[in-house]
Amino acid sequence: MLTKELMSIELIPGNTLITAGPEEGRALAIKIARLIIKATQPDATVRERLRPDYANDAGMLISIGHVVAIEFATIAAANNYWR
Amino acid sequence: MLTKELMSIELIPGNTLITAGPEEGRALAIKIARLIIKATQPDATVRERLRPDYANDAGMLISIGHVVAIEFATIAAANNYWR
Amino acid sequence: MLTKELMSIELIPGNTLITAGPEEGRALAIKIARLIIKATQPDATVRERLRPDYANDAGMLISIGHVVAIEFATIAAANNYWR
Amino acid sequence: MLTKELMSIELIPGNTLITAGPEEGRALAIKIARLIIKATQPDATVRERLRPDYANDAGMLISIGHVVAIEFATIAAANNYWR
Amino acid sequence: MLTKELMSIELIPGNTLITAGPEEGRALAIKIARLIIKATQPDATVRERLRPDYANDAGMLISIGHVVAIEFATIAAANNYWR
Amino acid sequence: MLTKELMSIELIPGNTLITAGPEEGRALAIKIARLIIKATQPDATVRERLRPDYANDAGMLISIGHVVAIEFATIAAANNYWR
DSSP states (O other), X not given: OOOHHHHTSOOSGGGOOOOSSHHHHHHHXXXXXXXXXXXXXXXXXXXXXXXXXXXTOHHHHHHHHHHHHHHHHHXXXXXXXXX | OOOHHHHTSOOSGGGOOOOSSHHHXXXXXXXXXXXXXXXXXXXXXXXXXXXXXXXXXXXXXXXXXXXXXXXXXXXXXXXXXXX | XXXXXXXXXXXXXXXXXXXXXXXXXXXXXHHHHHHXXXXXXXXXXXXXXXXXXXXXXXXXXHHHHHHHHHHHHHHHHHTGGGO | OOXXXXXXXXXXXXXXXXXXXXXXXXXXXXXXXXXXXXXXXXXXHHHHHHHHHHHTOHHHHHHHHHHHHHXXXXXXXXXXXXX | OOOHHHHTSOOSGGGOOOOSSHHHHHHHHHHHHHHHHHHHSOOHHHHHHHHHHHHTOHHHXXXXXXXXXXXXXXXXXXXXXXX | XXXXXXXXXXXXXXXXXXXXXXXXXXXXXXXXXXXXXXXXXXXXXXXXXXXXXXXXXXHHHHHHHHXXXXXXXXXHHHTGGGO
């Protein structure tokens, strides 16, 4: 159903949302957020060129934090909040 | 109830949110996010023309990641987080 | 409690969130997102005039996808994810 | 604990999230979203002056739809999705 | 673990999310949203200076409504929707 | 699976989402939101330089409140809302 293109990019490392604890869950949230950017803009040169645009912009850093927060909410629920 | 126009566009490939695992769930999230864009702007020429606008813009790439994160949250819940 | 104005606009076609499957749920998400715009700007001429503003703007198309994703999350939960 | 100012503005008509059905729930979502604007900007003259700013702007109409979608998600959950 | 600075600002009045009803829950949502602003910008003079920026801007008023909607979703869930 | 770089930054103080109460949960939400900014822009000098950009901008202060609200929703759920 899904295009070959999408299936050839790794989107979830290890193909699981389960992590040892919140710290690792947070790192996974950052990682999967980045992989969507990579899937949308597969050219590493372009992504590298855009880096200063967001790394030096308060608004964009906040936006990245926003996306990570949403990814983390899903990962935390998947792990039953590591309770 | 819904217009014919909307019913003639495929919005959810295979008409299911159930996937084999998180990796495939993530690809589905990207796919259904794109299909909403397609439903809103059905003209492929226009969509192609807009591609450089978002693929080379850090803020828009983050926004796309944001939408995918929300779609993925729904798909992950539907699959009981593939636990 | 609510103003007559609001009660006279149809906001949820058929007054139910239950749909036959995800595909129809997705179409409903698009539909109810549009009906909020209609309730906020009831003048069809103005809405028509704004169409090129969003249909040709990558950022706005992404924003529309964002809203639909949130509406869909609610509809999917209402349908117990069509499991 | 809360300031008198906040307690004197009605924020939830009827002090309940329970509605007869989705249609009424949707109207409540619009209503409570508006009441937050009113609580933040209590001057009716200013709010009236801002009306053309958002009613004629595609991006702002989408943003309003976004907020209503989130309010509705809460109301729908409160009503167990009117199942 | 957390800095003394953060621990010295009251962030949740009464240290509870439980309220008598939705109306009071809504007021709490506004209150805690404001307290984050206060924690981020502790200078009251600056916050006062910024007031006209958001109180007279349709987009910012909508954004404030957006944040309150999210805080309210959490408070409503904490109170089991006052059912 | 995750890069060494990410694993060397502390992302969740104490590696737990469990807190004594809502007040401490709120402080944790602020803290983990900030740590994502730190992970994305590890240069303290740059982060310090960006501080006036967001601390004096109403829109950015609201955006920060938005992210904290989402982080708090996850922490609150993890703590079963401290009920």
